[in-house]
Amino acid sequence: MDTRTELISEIAAFQSKVKVRDSNIGLIALNDPKFVARLREGRRCWPETAKKVRDFMSAAYTHITTADGTVIIRDIASGVTASGSSLAEAYAELRRLLAVKEPA
Structure with missing residues (x-):
């Protein structure tokens, strides 16, 4: 395949x-x-x-939405966690954090 x-x-x-x-x-x-x-x-x-x-x-499998609507998302492999007002925003923040964490 x-x-x-x-x-x-x-x-x-x-x-x-x-x-x-x-x-x-x-x-x-x-x-x-x-x-x-x-x-x-x-x-x-x-x-x-x-x-x-x-x-x-x-990463989307590992997200939760809090009572106030904040989405918290966690990258399973690295353990990095990010949050945002929507899944898209939280994932964008997670990508940003992972890019910062990776060596150039």
């Missing part, structure tokens, strides 16, 4: 657990709301891009 086909299967499994539209997955993970639609249409997917989507899906 190629990267594209595997990723489409993983996205479908993710969507069965976390109700999120295709456009939101692409927007939050890659800042590209048409990514998943293009993927389903047969477009190629680079392994690096697939990793970003997989990282988002993995």
Whole structure:
């Protein structure tokens, strides 16, 4: 199975657990709301891009929403935690923190 086909299967499994539209997955993970639609249409997917989507899906499994609406998200691999007023905002902060943590 190629990267594209595997990723489409993983996205479908993710969507069965976390109700999120295709456009939101692409927007939050890659800042590209048409990514998943293009993927389903047969477009190629680079392994690096697939990793970003997989990282988002993995982190999204580990988020909670507090009573005041704040979303707290945690990267399982590194233990880094971030928060925001929405899942997209919290994930963007998590990406920023992980980029700062990684050596250049």
